[in-house]
Amino acid sequence: MRYDLQPVGSRRSLLRFLLGSPLLLAARPMASTQELLEVVAQCEPDLSPVGELITSPKEAINVFDFQAVAKQALSPGHYAYLATGVDHERGLHANRAGFGRFALRPRRLVDVTGLDTTTKVLGTKLSCPIALAPAGMQTAFHPDGEVAVARAAKTTDQLQILSTGSGKSLDEVINARGESVWYMVATPRLWPVTRLQLLHAEEAGCPVAVLTIDYVGFGSQDRLRRLRGPGDPFRIRENKECRSCHGASEISQIGRILTAFGHDPLEVASDLFTLDWDYVDRIRDTTSMKLVLKGILTHEDASLAVEHGVDGLIISNHGARQMDNSISTIEILPEIVSAVDGRIPVMIDSGFRRGTDVFTALALGASAVCIGRPYLWGLAAFGQAGVEGALTIIRREFETVMRHMGTRDVASITADFVQST
Template sequence: MTAPTFHSVADAERLAAERLAPDVRDFVSGGAGDEVTLAANRAAFDRVSVVPRSLVDVSGHDTGRELFGAWSSMPLAIAPMAYQRLVHPDGESGVARAAAAAGVPNVLCMLSAEPIEDVAAAGGPHWLQLYWLKDRQVVADLLRRAEGVGCRAVVLTVDVPLMGRRVRDLRNGFALPPDVRPVNIGGDVGERRAGDSAVARHTSAVFDPSLKWRDLDWIRERTRLPLVLKGILHPEDARRAVESGVDGLVVSNHGGRQLDGAVPSLDALPDVVDAVGGRCRVLLDSGVRTGVDVLRALALGADAVLLGRPVLWGLAAAGRQGVAAVLDVIRQEFETALRLAGCRDVEDARRLRTVRA
């Protein structure tokens, strides 16, 4: 396939929409409930203006930063996203190869259609994302396997005690095709029922909604890897997480796919950053679409962002090459925005002032 030319992430989104089946397109792009939070995530970015600095020598600049022991070419990692092979045969391995080539970390998703060993073999720094499962042995095995493939961190998603009510999937009676399965944990996600979601049924069967703070100790006893909690929005939860010794947080409302009506992640970010007080890394996801969005998140205190749906749009549009093209667009946009804002590096960006409309 010829490498695509994207001038913006929106170009990839349009091409992906043409190539995906309607129910798959809805699964990727949809949110929970009336999708109020899904829309609010994007609106939150549009309300933030950055105040550039002037008369700064930006002839030399550096867009990279260290994230959990590895250097990233941008303050960005690929978000964990389930069943990437659903949108293109290149799947998780294709995304991983594009991330490695771009020099950014890739978060291996527990709900992957490929074994984490195969995805990690693509190279580059990678982290493992986990959900809290009823079968603890599966979780323990995944932690062991994560260390075996050289993961640099464990990202525990804490905002899915049960799956949000995703109306598009219910209307479509969404289920996975026979060649896409949660190979790392097992289970049936392929039985199609009218008015029901096979993905939600699988979640209900295998996820444990009893996750508590003391369960973090169980994870620490089974891995030496840094622990990151994904799905933190309340500053008190952020403070307690730091006190419990976590190494990082992801301020996230799951891309608007869990609690509809939840605060936009970007709006929650400054209070979480204040609560953390520099004691651990703070990342952000949900709504990031451009390199300017990356700059906005940094200016509001984030150390880095996770990029989600744009990666899937690139994958759907043109496989691994499409992901590479999306990452290149974000890189160009971020580098341009960084320099136009009078910043020489990521830390300069984190000292920028912002104005909210």
């Protein structure tokens, strides 16, 4: 199969794609503050504390303390971008509710002195099995965006996966991280564009390319769309602050690359974002990086991924931001682990907020967990210090659970420690 540059298609589709992830907002008058706050209030159900907001990361009791501050700190549009699900947002609820299907079985009187949370995934050493999921346009949450996150990943020694839609360049992020990151590729089915992204990451020394495979349609992010005026998806009924963050130059890297190849990024058809297994093969055969697929949700696709020589998986429903009504990722994990049967590492994300969540996934066979919104709440609330704060809390919670469970290291976390309820 050949993958040439394709003729242009629907302008609206790409507009929606670009809006769906690396947020591109522009100014328009005007909804009342009350109206905007009501939209924000409907965003992700949370455990935000009732009462005073924390004023420093050290005061945080759990990651939801950062969410509460983020909600106040961000403009309604940016908060909606961070929080939004799709359609009825059943997926957001399901991702959290899924953890209720499993209970932990602690073992007592086990010596856990010298607790060891380190592990290794695809050759990358992790200080604990919690990684930072890729998220586009983090400069919407803090001016330092992905660079602040990279600094926090450095001080906490955690794996960062950088989105193609990053608000900062790969080089800036690697400099701030002090070592390489995994690079998430979201590519249209335009081989020169894909190749350029892969080369860019290879040359920067990224050991792993994470191919996001669920950018295939444009789920209706109602919360976010409600902030837009009718007719023009680029316009948001908010304030001039949007234009100051999203100048014309700040289009996603996909947009920049498409432009470099002579495509009008606003004119590329959404069909082009539909990849297939042949395209995965082509990427696998071309790149020297290890290839991880992000967005697998069934054992059938997990088995196909192994057959196609993929190096690893991230089970993900994109934090319930792409399609509604999918089962929670934690509930799918066992069937996928069983299908993969240890042949490649299986990572997971979507809805992880607590150390117990991380432990449950590991007990069910995951190699590591990625978190999205919690570290972005930290970023929005306090920049680098907030990211460090959120990561430290989840990690501390995970260590506490390990102690309770009688597991001294990551390898000893097995299926014996979890049961279905």
